[in-house]
Amino acid sequence: MKSVLKDFFSDDNLDYGDLRFEKNNQTEIRYENQDLKEVKSSYREGGHLRVYNQGVKAVNSFSQLKDAKKAKKELANSISGTEELISEAAKLKEAEVIKDKHFINPDTNPKNYSLEEKKELVENYNRLALEQEHIIKTNFTYRDFYSRRIFINSEGSEIEYDLLGSLISGAVYAKKNDVVQVKRVSFGGFPEFDNLFNREDDLLKEIDILQQMLDAEPIKAGNYPVIINQALASVFIHEAFGHLSEADIVKNNPAFRDKLQAGTELGSDILTVVDDPGIKNTPGNYKYDDEGQPAQKTTLIDQGTLSGRLHSRETAADFNEPLSGNMRAVDCKYTPIIRMSNIYIAEGKSDVEEMISSIDNGYYICNGRGGQTTGDQFTFGAEYGYKIENGQKKGMVRDINLSGELFATLQRISMIGNDLNFREVGGCGKGNPMQLNIFSGMGAPHIKVDQVNIGGV
């Protein structure tokens, strides 16, 4: 492989080129009810090439390294004649030439465990869930992913690095009379595999909540003040705000670019939001991104004011802002795009009890159940919640979807808890074609939002 990569860009007149070659191994074990539905291993080998010439970017994914030279030539050809289609040439922010090797060395690595051991691990959780009252269906998946990558560019960088993670995720369905409810459970090994062991008590706690959800009242639609728990506040900050801090989302959208200039006040001075790839044992921990840039901590909102943004070399040049090292591709099929690493809301000062007691008529909403945003509009499902009456937490509610507009909602964050917590398993979907990235983490303390729109059923 290295013989092909040596001097790969040396004979070109390209403005810039880079190449990433990967070997990826994935194991997946999937249970549905009592059935072991799938034990699958997959191997993906391939590369991705990016070329900048005459201010135009062209990219190619290929299966075989021997095709890379041909692909490079074709990319250069595809650019010629397109100069008139741009009004401004794309430039790259200057960056350091890096030659390095960095590999993850966990104490417990999934590759040192047999398929049999992994199967038993997920089988046990699945069986335990099925044994509980009212459970009609389970769906448990174990997944591990190891990616070994080499990155070279025309400036002389050469970096070898890897990605490693394992997780168990499950959906447990319960039914009572005509009510069917589902609860999601996940355990993450980023990168320590043994974090997936001995989690029976955590699973039973989640199932206990699911059983209570069967008797919960559907929530009533309307506008309410809410306390959002850590798991859901993490999803909120990732989905509703985080994506708008990715420079490729706003770069060519003049209205957003205008709204999101550095220094803009987005919330009150209690709100600080950070993206940090340096936090150990989180899904979004890495040293180099897929554009050969060192990972960096970026404060996105500093005491209510927009203070930073996530960048590629191209967007950093375009915005004239610092590099952040957030260009990532899920595998060799895809071009890197700007992604959050570990995004979180920094800890505040309030106790959760104090936050609940500040509401006369509202809800305490818990745990995300999927969300979607387009631009500044967001919608999130929540698994369950509790009515708050006169400062007291009352009965459980279900079938909850919240929606709102980001900028108004950030302004309405009036209290932040002193209990920052990171999700074990994150994940993020972005791009066209969609890239589902498991190496994306998120965290938050409890937050209070003075008003959100709740659409019940």
Add this chain to the structure above:
Amino acid sequence: MLDINKLKKNFDEAELLIKETREMKYDFENWDLEDITSNDLSELSLRVKDNNKSGSSTATGSSPEVLDNLIKGAKKSVQYGEPANFNFSDKKIDAVDHATENRFSKTESDELIEYAQEIKNIFKEKKPDLTLNFSISKNYEKTKIITTNEADLKENKTGFTFIFSAPIPGGGSELYRFYESDSFFREIPEADINEFIEEYKMTEKVSKPKTGKMPVLFSPGSLYFFLVSLETGVSGQNIYQGTSPLIDRLGESIFSDKLTITDKPRLEGTSYRKSFDDEGIPTSDKTIINNGKLNNYLYDLEYAARLDKEPTGNGLKKTLFGSGIDTPVNPAFVHPVITPGGYSKSELLAEIDEGILVENVIGFHSSNYTQGHFSVQAHGFHIKNGEIQGRLEDVMLAGNIYDDFKNIIGIGDKAILSQMGSFPYLLVDKISVTGE
């Protein structure tokens, strides 16, 4: 290359799916070329049986190391898998033709760029202050399935897509139009562009309906939430597992008698066309909803066997959250089509005294959609006395398709190709809307 004899040597039975894809795409953002993307990929999926157990593996690439890993992966996996209760396909179809390949390779990049430029020029003339995004692409896919049961199926497809969109004022959600065809379209959709610009102008003002039940006109592009929910209801997998609300309801009226939905996998003119599914079972047209009555379920090989039915050619590597070589096979629609009715869009709008036109819904997958529930944010327009008042903001729709889609007032006269199937506009009464 892998051949059937090598598979026979290693396993009692085997099914190999090979997908080769090529793509060329030009993305334009805010009028300018943003990037050029090309792909040339080979992907493989292997399902095997050995000693009465089943296993699977997938791979990307085509080097000897890749093929070796594919077989090794399946060998490891087959030690643990449950016994497979179904037989691999024994069918034969050869739907590969050179004309299809030629439509991809002979359509030059220059032609794609010229078409995009022409549309750009029309927009520049009519609405230069728009933030216009567009992309044009051509793609080619060749699929081959072989099994140790002598199945030998192959098919190739070429597709062209063109999308244009503009973020609505304030930078929020987008208005968009989507075109897809199996041959390169040279016609300029000028009428659509005019309608798009008129609609765009109406987004400049926000107008919210009052909270309550009201008629909702769903655009073709917004109806995927309804079809995905129905798809989980008619999936043989959910019937078998007891989670579908449509168990034992064949022949029953579940929707308005105005509604007929047919899965049309072989519909000409689109690149969604499939002669066989991802398990090598030939596809065919199936009426799922016939004048409101539930007429058919969808089965892949596994759930057909479990329920003692015939597979319907709907075993696809596709879920709500994606598709691809690593996605397991599930029963799914190939190309659902809602039979058009007799009303133009303007006639349907004229029926609405106070209601909304929905262009898109967001957040539907966070509802309990397998049970038909929806609780989504609606993007679109507030309608009063048949006229658009302004764009919706922070408006939610909630209900259950199995209750609400009994109240269909009228169906549009044209099925329009959308991202999941072909659907006309659909006017549904008494939907619960949370607005002001």
